Amino acid sequence: MPTDRRPSPTRAAALPAPQRRRLLLGAGAGAGAALLALPRPLRAAGLPPMTEGPFYPSVAWRARALDWDADLTRVERGGRVLQAQGEALDLGGRIVDARGRAVDGAAVEIWQCDVHGSYRHPDGAGERIDEGFQGFGATRSDAAGRYRFRTIRPVPYPGRTPHIHVRLRHPAWGELTSQLFVDGEPANARDFLYRRLTPDDRRDTALVLQPAEVGAPVAWRASRDLHVGA
Structure with missing residues (x-):
C-alpha cells in the first residue's frame, strides 16, 4: 500500500532549522513534480446539465398516449402506421x-418538437400536431456503449433554436439532462440557453449533420458521442 512520504509536523519541528527547511521544500517539490507528471484528465463535466424544459412527457402520460421506442418517425395507431x-x-x-x-x-x-413546432405533451401540444411523429423516444446503450435513434432534423419553435433534448440514466452516476444543438445553425447565437454555454459546452453539445447517401431511408446522419462525468 502506498505510504505518505510527507514529513509529519512533529518530526519536522524536531529538526534543526536549516534541515527542517530543506526537508519541507524537498517534500513540496516532490509533490509538485508528481502533479505535473499526472496525465491531463478529460473535462470532468461531460455534457452540460440543462433544463428539461416544460415539455418532458411524464412516464404515466407517455405510456398512455405515445409510442416511445427508438424510431420517432413511425407511429402505430388504430391499426394504421403513420409516418412523420x-x-x-x-x-x-x-x-x-x-x-x-x-x-x-x-x-x-x-424528445423534440415536430415540423410544426409542437411537442407531444398534454400541456404543450400546439395548434398543429404531426400525428406521425412520436416526439419522444427511449433506448439503452449496448455493451459497446452504442445507442441509436431515428428521428427528424430538429426545427425551431418560437423563442428557441433547433435542438434535441436528451436524458441519460445509469446506476453508476444517476441522471443527466442536456440538449443537442445543430452545429452551424444561425439561430444558435440568439438562443438564450445556447448563449450561456462555454466553448467546451458548445463543442460537447454540437450535432453535426451529414447528408445521407443517395437512396438512404433518411435525409441526414449524425454521430454524437455523449460524455458523462462519471
Whole structure:
C-alpha cells in the first residue's frame, strides 16, 4: 500500500532549522513534480446539465398516449402506421465516461418538437400536431456503449433554436439532462440557453449533420458521442 512520504509536523519541528527547511521544500517539490507528471484528465463535466424544459412527457402520460421506442418517425395507431413529416435523421453514437470508457446499459431518452413546432405533451401540444411523429423516444446503450435513434432534423419553435433534448440514466452516476444543438445553425447565437454555454459546452453539445447517401431511408446522419462525468 502506498505510504505518505510527507514529513509529519512533529518530526519536522524536531529538526534543526536549516534541515527542517530543506526537508519541507524537498517534500513540496516532490509533490509538485508528481502533479505535473499526472496525465491531463478529460473535462470532468461531460455534457452540460440543462433544463428539461416544460415539455418532458411524464412516464404515466407517455405510456398512455405515445409510442416511445427508438424510431420517432413511425407511429402505430388504430391499426394504421403513420409516418412523420420532416427530414428523417439517423442519430447515433456512444455513451462514454470521462476516461473514454463505454457505458453499458445506460437509459437514453430524447424528445423534440415536430415540423410544426409542437411537442407531444398534454400541456404543450400546439395548434398543429404531426400525428406521425412520436416526439419522444427511449433506448439503452449496448455493451459497446452504442445507442441509436431515428428521428427528424430538429426545427425551431418560437423563442428557441433547433435542438434535441436528451436524458441519460445509469446506476453508476444517476441522471443527466442536456440538449443537442445543430452545429452551424444561425439561430444558435440568439438562443438564450445556447448563449450561456462555454466553448467546451458548445463543442460537447454540437450535432453535426451529414447528408445521407443517395437512396438512404433518411435525409441526414449524425454521430454524437455523449460524455458523462462519471
